[in-house]
Amino acid sequence: MRLHLSPEDRAFRDEMRTFFTTSVPQSIRDAVAAHRELTKEQFIEAQRALNAAGLAVPHWPVEWGGRDWTPLQRHIWREEMQLAGVPEPLAFNTSMIGPVIATFGSQEQKERFLPATANLDIWWCQGFSEPDAGSDLASLRTTAVRDGDDWVVNGQKTWTTLGQHADWIFCLVRTDPTAEKRQRGISLLLFPMDTPGVTLRPIELLDGGFEVNEVFFEDVRVPAENLVGEENHGWDYAKFLLGNERVGIARIGSTKRMLIEAKEHARGITVNGAPLSEDPYMTARIAELENELLALELTALRVVANSAGGRPHPASSVLKLRGSELQQAATELLVDIAGPLSVASFADDESDVPEWAQVATPSYLNYRKVSIYGGSNEVQRTIIAGSILGL
Amino acid sequence: MEFSYDDEQNGLREAVSALLSRAYGDSEQRRRVVGTDPGFDEKTWGQLAEMGLLGLPFAEADGGMGAGPVEVSIVAEEIGRVLAPEPFVEAVVLAGGLVADLGTDAQRAEVLGALAEGTLLPAFAHTEVGSRWQASAQSVTATEDGGSWRLTGVKEPVPNGARADLLVVSALVDGATRLFLVPGDAEGLTRTGYRNHDGTRSAKVAFAGTPAQPLGEGTGDQSAAIEKAQARARVAYGHEALGAMETALTTTAEYLKARKQFGVPLNKFQALTFRAADMYVSLELARSTVMWATLVVDADGDVVAAADRARLQASRASRHIGKEAIQLHGGIGVTAEYKVGHYTSRLTAIDHLLGDGDWALARLAGSVAEHQTVDALQ
Numbered sequence A: 001m002r003l004h005l006s007p008e009d010r011a012f013r014d015e016m017r018t019f020f021t022t023s024v025p026q027s028i029r030d031a032v033a034a035h036r037e038l039t040k041e042q043f044i045e046a047q048r049a050l051n052a053a054g055l056a057v058p059h060w061p062v063e064w065g066g067r068d069w070t071p072l073q074r075h076i077w078r079e080e081m082q083l084a085g086v087p088e089p090l091a092f093n094t095s096m097i098g099p100v101i102a103t104f105g106s107q108e109q110k111e112r113f114l115p116a117t118a119n120l121d122i123w124w125c126q127g128f129s130e131p132d133a134g135s136d137l138a139s140l141r142t143t144a145v146r147d148g149d150d151w152v153v154n155g156q157k158t159w160t161t162l163g164q165h166a167d168w169i170f171c172l173v174r175t176d177p178t179a180e181k182r183q184r185g186i187s188l189l190l191f192p193m194d195t196p197g198v199t200l201r202p203i204e205l206l207d208g209g210f211e212v213n214e215v216f217f218e219d220v221r222v223p224a225e226n227l228v229g230e231e232n233h234g235w236d237y238a239k240f241l242l243g244n245e246r247v248g249i250a251r252i253g254s255t256k257r258m259l260i261e262a263k264e265h266a267r268g269i270t271v272n273g274a275p276l277s278e279d280p281y282m283t284a285r286i287a288e289l290e291n292e293l294l295a296l297e298l299t300a301l302r303v304v305a306n307s308a309g310g311r312p313h314p315a316s317s318v319l320k321l322r323g324s325e326l327q328q329a330a331t332e333l334l335v336d337i338a339g340p341l342s343v344a345s346f347a348d349d350e351s352d353v354p355e356w357a358q359v360a361t362p363s364y365l366n367y368r369k370v371s372i373y374g375g376s377n378e379v380q381r382t383i384i385a386g387s388i389l390g391l
Numbered sequence B: 001m002e003f004s005y006d007d008e009q010n011g012l013r014e015a016v017s018a019l020l021s022r023a024y025g026d027s028e029q030r031r032r033v034v035g036t037d038p039g040f041d042e043k044t045w046g047q048l049a050e051m052g053l054l055g056l057p058f059a060e061a062d063g064g065m066g067a068g069p070v071e072v073s074i075v076a077e078e079i080g081r082v083l084a085p086e087p088f089v090e091a092v093v094l095a096g097g098l099v100a101d102l103g104t105d106a107q108r109a110e111v112l113g114a115l116a117e118g119t120l121l122p123a124f125a126h127t128e129v130g131s132r133w134q135a136s137a138q139s140v141t142a143t144e145d146g147g148s149w150r151l152t153g154v155k156e157p158v159p160n161g162a163r164a165d166l167l168v169v170s171a172l173v174d175g176a177t178r179l180f181l182v183p184g185d186a187e188g189l190t191r192t193g194y195r196n197h198d199g200t201r202s203a204k205v206a207f208a209g210t211p212a213q214p215l216g217e218g219t220g221d222q223s224a225a226i227e228k229a230q231a232r233a234r235v236a237y238g239h240e241a242l243g244a245m246e247t248a249l250t251t252t253a254e255y256l257k258a259r260k261q262f263g264v265p266l267n268k269f270q271a272l273t274f275r276a277a278d279m280y281v282s283l284e285l286a287r288s289t290v291m292w293a294t295l296v297v298d299a300d301g302d303v304v305a306a307a308d309r310a311r312l313q314a315s316r317a318s319r320h321i322g323k324e325a326i327q328l329h330g331g332i333g334v335t336a337e338y339k340v341g342h343y344t345s346r347l348t349a350i351d352h353l354l355g356d357g358d359w360a361l362a363r364l365a366g367s368v369a370e371h372q373t374v375d376a377l378q
Helices: A005-024 A026-033 A040-052 A071-081 A091-104 A106-117 A232-246 A250-266 A280-304 A316-343 A353-371 A378-386 B007-024 B029-032 B042-050 B069-081 B088-102 B105-117 B223-259 B269-296 B303-329 B340-353 B357-365
Strands: A124-127 A141-147 A148-157 A170-174 A186-192 A199-202 A212-223 B122-125 B141-145 B148-159 B166-173 B176-183 B187-193 B201-214
Touching: A005 A071, A005 A186, A026 A040, A071 A250, A091 A106, A091 A124, A091 A170, A091 A232, A106 B187, A141 A170, A148 A170, A148 A186, A170 A232, A170 A250, A186 A212, A186 A232, A186 A378, A250 A280, A250 A316, A250 A353, A280 A316, A280 B122, A280 B269, A280 B303, A316 A353, A316 B269, A378 B269, B007 B029, B007 B042, B007 B069, B029 B340, B042 B223, B069 B088, B069 B223, B069 B269, B088 B105, B088 B122, B105 B122, B148 B176, B166 B201, B166 B223, B166 B269, B176 B223, B223 B269, B223 B340, B269 B303, B303 B340, B303 B357
Parallel strands: A124 A170, B122 B166, B141 B166
Antiparallel strands: A141 A148, A148 A212, A170 A186, A199 A212, B141 B148, B148 B201, B166 B176, B176 B201, B187 B201
């Protein structure tokens, strides 16, 4: 039991802080801080800056660019990155398909995909959810039927985040519709988004942005060598992938940054002659959020220290559940601080409404997603009740 | 930063747990013990002394074990786990802590040595009717006459005030708060004990020109020292609450599996299992914060602020888990025959002994402008 960081970890934190605040373009960090939508080029520029410094895929195997850091160092890396407003390396690449290929892929697949995935030379998107398979992913219906040396894919995916930028998709498909357990008949295929028969339809979200898409497959031919691991074992890889997704999903550094912003903005608004930042109810609300965020960060530190063999600690469900709630609480706080200004979401350059107040409500509405994706909070409660409490 | 216990600390936990589960493994044993004065078992208190636990945080020169706050936290957690009514936090961490911080060499040797041996029970007589979780005395006064001090006024409720062999009393001297030692058999001392809702005991303690000995040698205000000792006790109470919350949750989970209604065990109802999952979330967040606060005490950091943070999180969790534990049990949770309601009662007492969540939040809110972020890593 020890409170302080070791001198090595303290130096590591300083090194991360310096890198993130000096080596990633300020314009990109400003865009993140202002909750603006990033362009594809900004994502790529940021990730390549990280990758050049060996900071894009530290959790991968060392031979593919990993750093063999301690769980605490990974936590510091992630939190400092979020606190500095650096866009995280694309999760679909670095947290999802990268580790799956590194663990289950063939040597050819590793060599072909891993360096390009780390450097965002290939932009991956996730073909998991379907209109009738959300939290109940195993009920997916997109099929792949073997025809000679190819798989022929038909069906539809949805909620495909940033699919409009994607070069490739990793896609769960049903390869054995007769399997006794429906989880057993699923495989994982990789194919380019410009393969004939793939079409994409953007879905506009409440904040006016286009983050997610529907993807349709009509007789899409995928070479057999693009199947990952073993046929009909795709469910195992999906579970592995989703377990990785939950680590780091608490986004503590990002929420911390929003609370810093909230305190700043509250100082600039006057209520009955006094700054909103001195209103007793407002200070209590902020203090409670700060304390809950501290509790979450400390829990994350306990959990990372106890994650063994790459499998997430069961309590990582707490991180997803509470992390999403606190992200949402922070966006709600910003809307409330903006008050009457919070309706002016799409005001133009002539407007006196500051940018943070304009984007407050769209962000708040957009952030409803965080308790839904990555395994909805109800799924997390099911995991806690089942695998931790034995209910 | 490191959150795991070493082998010696795990060994301590096992030993304390073994002793206390012999004494209170069956919740009827606790009911019997708290049914008569002094509200705890003198024999178990003696066994805690034999294990060295009552002198755990005190210097070896003062008759203690020289252990740190982590060891103290382990004992407090095991106390809470079985709801042992022995006043470990009250006597060792709070009353003993004040003597350890402020006492003269002679006072420390006399009081802490005897406390460690289990032959002297000290109690902190501080709260007054009309005061609320403050570090200063309210209306009890101390006056000096020819080098001897006398106390006048009333302290209430004083935890273990009737049973205590020695009272550590806060009193006003020209507006400053000072601490005094008063033996239980002092003249002009009237003590009226009663039962608290959680089975422990408190007392009305009246001083009528009662002779008293100043604690320590200084003459300045001692409320900062009271604040610090109370902060350490808040953190230790946090651990006692963690132990209690964990039992309340596991007891509730077991009950959901065992109890059948509508022909199925209750854990078939998602409306119930989701609520149990939320109890787990509250418990783990509180555990992290309280453990961190103990590490702040260990590192001699900003103990008062860390204790407020732990108090806030533990208070919210205690109320959530305490109330849900009863609700998920149903009617049996409200009975005195079944154990779970007693956990809620004790958690409610802990919440109000040294400051509740809203009280801590108000203090934290006052300093929210003084920092940009709250950093867990130091």
